[in-house]
Amino acid sequence: MTGQDWLEKDFYAVLGVEKSADDAAIKKAYRKLARKHHPDANAGDAASELRFKDIGEAYAVLSDPEQRQRYDAIRAMGSGARFTSGAPGGAGGAGFDDLLSNLFGSGAGGESGRGGQRVRFTSPGAGADYEDLLSEMLRGAGGGTGTGGFGAARGSKGRDIETTVKIGMRQALAGTQVRLGVNEPGAAQRTVTARVPAGIRNGQKLRLRGKGGAGPAGAGDVVVAIEVEADPVFSWDGTALRTTAPITFAEAALGADIDVPTLDGVARLRVPAGTPSARSFRLRGRGPVIKGAPADLLVTVHVIVPQRLSGEAKAAVEALRQLDEGSDPRAELLAAAAAGRGAGRESA
Numbered sequence: 001m002t003g004q005d006w007l008e009k010d011f012y013a014v015l016g017v018e019k020s021a022d023d024a025a026i027k028k029a030y031r032k033l034a035r036k037h038h039p040d041a042n043a044g045d046a047a048s049e050l051r052f053k054d055i056g057e058a059y060a061v062l063s064d065p066e067q068r069q070r071y072d073a074i075r076a077m078g079s080g081a082r083f084t085s086g087a088p089g090g091a092g093g094a095g096f097d098d099l100l101s102n103l104f105g106s107g108a109g110g111e112s113g114r115g116g117q118r119v120r121f122t123s124p125g126a127g128a129d130y131e132d133l134l135s136e137m138l139r140g141a142g143g144g145t146g147t148g149g150f151g152a153a154r155g156s157k158g159r160d161i162e163t164t165v166k167i168g169m170r171q172a173l174a175g176t177q178v179r180l181g182v183n184e185p186g187a188a189q190r191t192v193t194a195r196v197p198a199g200i201r202n203g204q205k206l207r208l209r210g211k212g213g214a215g216p217a218g219a220g221d222v223v224v225a226i227e228v229e230a231d232p233v234f235s236w237d238g239t240a241l242r243t244t245a246p247i248t249f250a251e252a253a254l255g256a257d258i259d260v261p262t263l264d265g266v267a268r269l270r271v272p273a274g275t276p277s278a279r280s281f282r283l284r285g286r287g288p289v290i291k292g293a294p295a296d297l298l299v300t301v302h303v304i305v306p307q308r309l310s311g312e313a314k315a316a317v318e319a320l321r322q323l324d325e326g327s328d329p330r331a332e333l334l335a336a337a338a339a340g341r342g343a344g345r346e347s348a
Contacts, residue, residue: 011058029057043238158215169231173288199290202228240296241287275301
């Protein structure tokens with residue numbers, strides 16, 4: 001993320017907190033908003049999904065003391081401050097050197113005096129990108145030693161390491177722990193442990209703070225992309241779990257009580273007489289427990305047509321067909337199609 005991004009985004013407003021809010025207030029606001037706008041609770045709501053991403057971005061910055069300090073400084077420079085290339089106190093308002101002096105507690109003339117070092121900040125010329133100047137300034141303040149100056153060695157924080165891990169559907173539903181091999185250039189491979197929360201979806205990411213590449217200003221993060229492997233029994237359908245149960249023609253026609261699989265065993269489902277194939281039933285609270293609340297289980301029944309029939313079964317089906325003579329289940333379909341063709345010819 002660039003400094004320009006930070007200038008344009010008010011992370012305090014995104015979380016609904018004051019600029020003076022402490023860490024506890026920021027965390028509380030984040031958790032409340034994250035629960036409200038989580039994709040699991042707003043399936044198909046693109047606006048809520050975008051809001052959820054903005055909330056996560058704001059919290060990632062404001063929950064990190066160094067990033068928050070840098071963000072506040074950039075915002076202070078971008079709002080209410082006027083930069084002039086003239087001498088301090090000139091006609092254009094507050095000079096750039098004066099602003100930097102106030103920001104960094106430097107001495108007269110825009111020179112930083114921390115730790116005995118003096119860093120000269122020069123005003124940007126016409127058309128200059130002060131974001132680039134700010135980035136250089138944040139790296140240089142304090143001499144890049146990692147002590148003393150604001151933002152010291154911030155640019156030297158270790159790099160983030162991205163990796164991917166595959167887990168089974170049951171692990172994703174119940175939550176699990178995974179061990180990851182982290183490869184860092186110039187260093188031996190090491191292993192880190194990540195806790196995967198229950199209910200994680202395919203494509204979501206985990207961030208392990210401080211587990212990434214080493215750097216003078218602290219280690220970077222490890223970003224773990226989760227790949228959830230398909231399960232032969234269960235799949236997600238919005239906020240509910242789904243499974244398919246085969247039934248016989250007799251069960252569909254006459255009705256039956258059948259056993260269907262759940263994550264922890266089986267459940268009894270009543271199939272009413274006359275149930276068509278592909279009808280779904282909802283078993284409330286029989287899905288996985290996500291964030292303390294049990295999800296529902298959707299069961300879709302599928303009428304199975306036998307590949308082979310015994311002589312007795314075939315005779316029974318033949319008898320049923322004779323009883324059905326004179327009844328055409330496709331009559332309404334064909335009539336509607338014919339009416340449509342007639343309307344088309346009239347319009348032509």
